[in-house]
Amino acid sequence: MPSRRDPADLADQAAFIGALTAPRVPVEGLHNGRGRPAADRFAVYRNNVAHSLVEALGTTFAATKATLGEDQFRALALTHVREEPPSSPVLFTYGATLPNRLADPVLRDLALLEHARVQAFHAADAEPAGMEALSAVAPEELPALTLCPHPAAKLIPMEPAAIARFQAHVGAAEAPDATACLISRPRFDVLVTPLDAPTATMTAGLFDGAPLGEAAAVDGLDLGAALAALFNAGAIKALG
Amino acid sequence: MSKTLTIAALAGAVAAASALAAPTAAQAANVKCFGVSLAGDNDCAAGPGTTCAGTSTIDYQGNAWTVMPEEECLNAKLPGGRTGATMASLKAEGFEGLDRDLPEGTDAAKLKPVPEPTA
Numbered sequence: 001m002p003s004r005r006d007p008a009d010l011a012d013q014a015a016f017i018g019a020l021t022a023p024r025v026p027v028e029g030l031h032n033g034r035g036r037p038a039a040d041r042f043a044v045y046r047n048n049v050a051h052s053l054v055e056a057l058g059t060t061f062a063a064t065k066a067t068l069g070e071d072q073f074r075a076l077a078l079t080h081v082r083e084e085p086p087s088s089p090v091l092f093t094y095g096a097t098l099p100n101r102l103a104d105p106v107l108r109d110l111a112l113l114e115h116a117r118v119q120a121f122h123a124a125d126a127e128p129a130g131m132e133a134l135s136a137v138a139p140e141e142l143p144a145l146t147l148c149p150h151p152a153a154k155l156i157p158m159e160p161a162a163i164a165r166f167q168a169h170v171g172a173a174e175a176p177d178a179t180a181c182l183i184s185r186p187r188f189d190v191l192v193t194p195l196d197a198p199t200a201t202m203t204a205g206l207f208d209g210a211p212l213g214e215a216a217a218v219d220g221l222d223l224g225a226a227l228a229a230l231f232n233a234g235a236i237k238a239l240g
Numbered sequence: 241m242s243k244t245l246t247i248a249a250l251a252g253a254v255a256a257a258s259a260l261a262a263p264t265a266a267q268a269a270n271v272k273c274f275g276v277s278l279a280g281d282n283d284c285a286a287g288p289g290t291t292c293a294g295t296s297t298i299d300y301q302g303n304a305w306t307v308m309p310e311e312e313c314l315n316a317k318l319p320g321g322r323t324g325a326t327m328a329s330l331k332a333e334g335f336e337g338l339d340r341d342l343p344e345g346t347d348a349a350k351l352k353p354v355p356e357p358t359a
Contacts, residue, residue, distance in 0.1 A: 130261075131257060131258055131261035132258075134254055134257065134258075135254060135255075135258045137254070139247050139248075139250070139251040139254075140247055142247060142250040142251060142254065143244055143245065143246075143247060143250060187270070188270060188307050212245075212250060213244040213245050213250065214243070214244050216245050216250065216253070217243040217244055217245050223245075223249070223250070223253035223256075223257075224252075224253040224254075224255075224256025224257045224259075224260065225256075225257070225260060226257075227253060227254065227257035228256075228257040228260035228261055231257065231261060232260070232261060232262045
């Protein structure tokens with residue numbers, strides 16, 4: 001058996017991989033079990049690879065696909081597969097740079113949210129802190145209190161129209177004042193919570209490690225509702 | 241930032257937030273249950289390289305799990321004397337699954353030894 005590091009072997013592999021995502025590029029010397037050319041078989045395999053990756057992207061970017069339409073999304077995904085094939089065998093991370101291909105800022109934000117949502121699904125498990133933990137803190141300790149974010153929690157600033165599109169896609173209530181979405185996965189289900197601008201500013205501050213007294217000093221903030229949103233979403237892991 | 245909120249304002253907001261808090265008990269009942277999934281029907285975790293949903297290859301595979309209410313997991317009636325195990329109970333003993341019904345070549349070092357199923 002040839003060594004895995006045989007340079008000739010590696011060159012063959014590189015040609016094979018290159019041809020996989022390039023339509024109509026032949027692979028030299030590829031033959032079937034009887035020594036005959038296997039170009040037709042390779043074409044089937046090439047199509048399967050592209051199709052499965054396009055399907056995977058369509059599953060991750062479901063709302064983006066629904067907005068763009070089947071044909072346009074497929075063309076976009078196919079271009080992405082050919083120009084940026086997966087660099088990792090772990091499929092759920094694939095598509096991180098697909099949003100960059102969307103010129104429309106609303107669609108780009110929608111796609112960014114959808115990809116982040118899938119990453120949250122695979123983030124580390126942790127039991128979120130409950131509201132009772134916050135209620136138990138002595139009032140004089142509140143200004144310096146820090147709230148450590150849950151491993152799956154992420155704040156995504158977004159175009160309001162993109163939030164509206166996502167909410168409509170999943171059948172959730174409209175959130176006309178929202179300027180960001182909070183992604184969280186307290187247990188098994190990923191939650192997307194739209195946040196208004198003051199709440200988003202406070203959350204960004206808290207996630208950066210600012211103490212509550214500073215992070216909550218935002219004009220127009222309904223602090224009670226904002227804290228309830230964070231804890232109800234399970235976005236906080238621990239109080240410090 | 242030099243601006244900060246007063247203790248009174250913060251305490252008032254925390255009280256208001258408590259009133260808005262969603263009850264957590266109802267959604268806490270589901271657990272990851274090992275060793276009960278039918279082949280290809282697990283929710284996640286079926287060994288190295290195949291870390292996700294629908295990848296288990298054997299019925300009742302010991303290192304694959306399905307999300308279900310805790311009670312259902314503990315009382316699951318499975319053939320051959322098999323029982324399910326919650327992730328929490330396995331973790332408490334330092335295990336990551338059950339040492340039964342595994343695909344060939346699975347590393348069972350961190351799997352809990354259990355009696356061989358009779359069928």
